Amino acid sequence: MPKTIDTAARREEIAEALWAVARDRGVSAVSVRSVAEEAGVAVGSLRHVFPTRAELIQFSAELMTRRVEERIKAEASRPGDEPAESALRVLRHLLPLTEESRAEMEVNLALFAEAPANPGIRTVRDAAYRDLREVCRLVVRRVRGCTSAAFGDGPGEDEPEARRLHALLDGLALHLLADDGERADAEVLRVLRAEIEALAD
């Protein structure tokens, strides 16, 4: 048997190269060639792992949401101190507050925007949407003391609050992209903190 590379790892490297291209030169600059160059591989090698452009794009989008999800899950499963504080710590990870997560968010938005035209992206987006809503549900229940329906993951009676938190979160994230600077960061965090405190009644 011949030489074998770690296909999964290679795919992730290339996906990260795609993010870099999208971040630095805009989504419209994402092409098989530009991504391959950024990743430091030949186009042929890239196409060995992603036979077609659509697969490349879709995988990159999937990986992005998966990374965010892992980050959230890791933070959420930490030993819970005060619920409100813990909630804020979790939700912070969904805001573009660092240079890295800012770039991430920009790519995320760009892919999101491309969804109407790309069915593959669309399913990724929809899954991410549902997952984030679920995170919001959990946070809402946790903050509200909430022994209610302890593990019914379905859309319980906290649904309006979850929807609201979800929307607020995405809205704040969006605004941090347009309105950068430390002042905006601080104000956004204040709004988020207030929302969580209001949730606890």
Add this chain to the structure above:
Amino acid sequence: MPKTIDTAARREEIAEALWAVARDRGVSAVSVRSVAEEAGVAVGSLRHVFPTRAELIQFSAELMTRRVEERIKAEASRPGDEPAESALRVLRHLLPLTEESRAEMEVNLALFAEAPANPGIRTVRDAAYRDLREVCRLVVRRVRGCTSAAFGDGPGEDEPEARRLHALLDGLALHLLADDGERADAEVLRVLRAEIEALAD
């Protein structure tokens, strides 16, 4: 003097063609040629009015925000009945609830996402951001009874509430793009109504 066409009108027609292309085939399908064909004019004619692609894109973005702004202004200047009801009526116009405004929002988002790479779009986006924030400020003051600082348009003490309303609004709009259907529409409106009522204390 030779034949003269209504340049302004022609530009708007072409911009609308751009929206249609972006909506139906995605932003990546927007090219001088595709837009010209959609508008039913020759590339040369298009380029007579938009010498370069960048100008075409930028104008289309500007026109979009201008249209929304006009719609809002028209609604806001209607004789004010109950403040809360009036506020809801105004803010509805910022949500993609109709097929038309949904397409509008999709294009808006796509252009928004392209901003990091395109300085021209960026200034349009920033202006739209500021304007919408101002609308939110006015709504907040109006709903809160609010004789306070009657015409200070600066960021008064209601700033956190305005920022929050603004974020919530954009978040809800974003979600309506991913989560269509009448149920989502109704729930989003409920969340918005609740926010306005909470604002009035």
Add this chain to the structure above:
DNA sequence: AGTGTTGTGACACAGTTGTGCTAGAAAAGT
């Protein structure tokens, strides 16, 4: 009717795009 400006449409050109194809390099098995 003539004239000069404005709008139109076509062509060309250099660059980029995605993808098909193929020849060779690399390495794990015998």
Add this chain to the structure above:
DNA sequence: ACTTTTCTAGCACAACTGTGTCACAACACT
């Protein structure tokens, strides 16, 4: 050492991109 399969790297092609150029049609004026 040989074979076999994976991987790499490049070429080629047709389609598309933005833009420069230019001849011509259309029309408002004198």
